[in-house]
Amino acid sequence: MPYWRLSEMIPKLRDLSSRLSRPSPSGEATSFILSSLKAQKRKILLGLLSLIAADLLALVPPWITKDAIDLISARGNLSQILPLASLILALALFQACFRFLWRTALFGVARNLECDLRGKLLDHLLKLDTPFYARHTVGDLMSRCSNDLVAIQEMVAFAGLLIVDSSITIGSCIALMLLISAKLTLVALIPLPFLSLVFMHLGKKVKMRSLEVQRELASLTELVQETISGVKVVKTYTMEELRLNAYEEACSRYMESQMGLAGTRGAFYGLLGFITALASVIVLGTGGKAVAQGELTLGEFVGFSAYLAMLSWPMMSLGFMTNLIQRSRASWQRVREILDSHPIMPRGYLPLKGLSMDVEFRDVSFKYPDSASWAIEGVSLTWPEGAVVGITGPVGSGKSTLLSLAARIHDPDRGKILLGGVDLKELKLEELRKRIAMVEQEPFLFSETIEENLFPWDGKPPRSYLEDLAKMTALWRDISAFPNGWETIVGERGVTLSGGQRQRLALARALAMNPSILLLDDPFSHLDPETESAILDYILTAFKGRTIVLVSQRLSTLSRAHWVIVMDKGRVSEEGEPRELLKGGSYLRDLAIRQEILEVFGG
Ligand code: ADP
Numbered sequence: 001m002p003y004w005r006l007s008e009m010i011p012k013l014r015d016l017s018s019r020l021s022r023p024s025p026s027g028e029a030t031s032f033i034l035s036s037l038k039a040q041k042r043k044i045l046l047g048l049l050s051l052i053a054a055d056l057l058a059l060v061p062p063w064i065t066k067d068a069i070d071l072i073s074a075r076g077n078l079s080q081i082l083p084l085a086s087l088i089l090a091l092a093l094f095q096a097c098f099r100f101l102w103r104t105a106l107f108g109v110a111r112n113l114e115c116d117l118r119g120k121l122l123d124h125l126l127k128l129d130t131p132f133y134a135r136h137t138v139g140d141l142m143s144r145c146s147n148d149l150v151a152i153q154e155m156v157a158f159a160g161l162l163i164v165d166s167s168i169t170i171g172s173c174i175a176l177m178l179l180i181s182a183k184l185t186l187v188a189l190i191p192l193p194f195l196s197l198v199f200m201h202l203g204k205k206v207k208m209r210s211l212e213v214q215r216e217l218a219s220l221t222e223l224v225q226e227t228i229s230g231v232k233v234v235k236t237y238t239m240e241e242l243r244l245n246a247y248e249e250a251c252s253r254y255m256e257s258q259m260g261l262a263g264t265r266g267a268f269y270g271l272l273g274f275i276t277a278l279a280s281v282i283v284l285g286t287g288g289k290a291v292a293q294g295e296l297t298l299g300e301f302v303g304f305s306a307y308l309a310m311l312s313w314p315m316m317s318l319g320f321m322t323n324l325i326q327r328s329r330a331s332w333q334r335v336r337e338i339l340d341s342h343p344i345m346p347r348g349y350l351p352l353k354g355l356s357m358d359v360e361f362r363d364v365s366f367k368y369p370d371s372a373s374w375a376i377e378g379v380s381l382t383w384p385e386g387a388v389v390g391i392t393g394p395v396g397s398g399k400s401t402l403l404s405l406a407a408r409i410h411d412p413d414r415g416k417i418l419l420g421g422v423d424l425k426e427l428k429l430e431e432l433r434k435r436i437a438m439v440e441q442e443p444f445l446f447s448e449t450i451e452e453n454l455f456p457w458d459g460k461p462p463r464s465y466l467e468d469l470a471k472m473t474a475l476w477r478d479i480s481a482f483p484n485g486w487e488t489i490v491g492e493r494g495v496t497l498s499g500g501q502r503q504r505l506a507l508a509r510a511l512a513m514n515p516s517i518l519l520l521d522d523p524f525s526h527l528d529p530e531t532e533s534a535i536l537d538y539i540l541t542a543f544k545g546r547t548i549v550l551v552s553q554r555l556s557t558l559s560r561a562h563w564v565i566v567m568d569k570g571r572v573s574e575e576g577e578p579r580e581l582l583k584g585g586s587y588l589r590d591l592a593i594r595q596e597i598l599e600v601f602g603g
């Protein structure tokens, strides 16, 4: 393209890029991608210019060869060939440099974008709240964060590249062919309509088969993941053979789908090759005749054939690109669903400073999404600052839900929960989370060391502080017995620890937060009564004056509370001092009879 044309285009390109960089109305995700690309615009420009340079340089050697052949056949003199050969070599060297530049620049841009997107995705996922996670499985989110991101990265790396590369190569090759012989060019392009037929027919098939491969791969991965996560169950119930058979079946389905894809792709590329060969044969016949009749020089014929051969790669890459674009569009859609989701729970803006830590449930009802019945219904209660509150009741009566409402893992559907007289929804969520610690029934540990699990925050405290916490939770003896002590890695989700050790580690982690309100969801269920009682002694002394809410089914634990609340079917069925409830109530009395320690309380 002449220089003046290029200079005409630059303002247009600028206009286009300014339109691209404006935040798109289609959402945060698109504008994030555009801003990441905009930050790399120099690299993109460098990559594209190098690509164009490499493509244009590739066009020169066939032209030189053409002239060289004509020179030889006209004069039979080889002396002028040497400079031409050196020129070809020099051009090849430049081309190699430009290739290196565009590859590193454009692939680098795509990798940077992938990296930015990965960070953005996790950052965004961490901002989303419980209702979002109720709608998505871990496997699904994982595949969006891995496979789908890679597909987007490949799309950015290749699509732009292939579009520019193909259009330059196709455009300029055809132009040069026309320059050599318009007639021969028209003849060579006869098979072109067949090409579009192949694209239309097999292109669709390739897309369908690739989707099938993605689906089979997903189910294969899920099977492996589940088998490994549930390896204990698999072994205890001797399900190894069964899982293996299922795996082999999934493998052969995956293999079949891959072979199907390979077959379709093979036919696709085979036909493309055949059509290109057909074009060469036509050119050979027609061009050979033209050379014989003196309408075309031998050099022109050779040059023409070289340009025709150069066309076959961009033609094939068009097929590859169609495939890539189809796949990555689906992936982009899936990633956008995450990035365009927003937290549903309001974040609050009031600081907690100066508030009393009295918790009040005011006629609270809550239903899990997709659940037909209320998990908590019309609950009104108070946990005064500094009180030790026991919560008990049958399985499924709403005890855990009550605690997670107080910790604002969920928001009530009706009624209000107040802290120091202020609705939880109006308080700054980050501050609230720092003041309320909850130990769940099945606590989650990270596959890191015991020390990192106990104190996962910044600014490591002295070991003596951690030792105190470990002693308080009766964990110290266990840690000392591990060969690696504090450095023991707890395995995924803490599998290398016993249930009781996991519970105590999670309890120590909650205590390390130094919270104002401690919510303990049956944290001693795996412990013997003596250990439980010792830990409780420590906590009640060390956290005197703070609110402690204890879910438990053990009378020995409940008897330490100032106040006990009995839950039944999402409602408060009884409440009072433990001694009163033991005398007058029914649930605690039943518990006592069942635990055969009624005499301890003198009831
Ligand atoms: P408890 O801790 O007293 O055993 P929960 O608070 O765990 O009771 O559960 C109260 C009710 O809510 C039960 O009927 C239970 O089936 C239901 N529930 C608990 N968790 C969920 C959940 N994540 N999704 C749907 N329903 C739930």
Ligand code: MG
Pocket (backbone or CB within 6 Å): 399, 400, 401, 441, 521
């Ligand atoms: Mg529970």
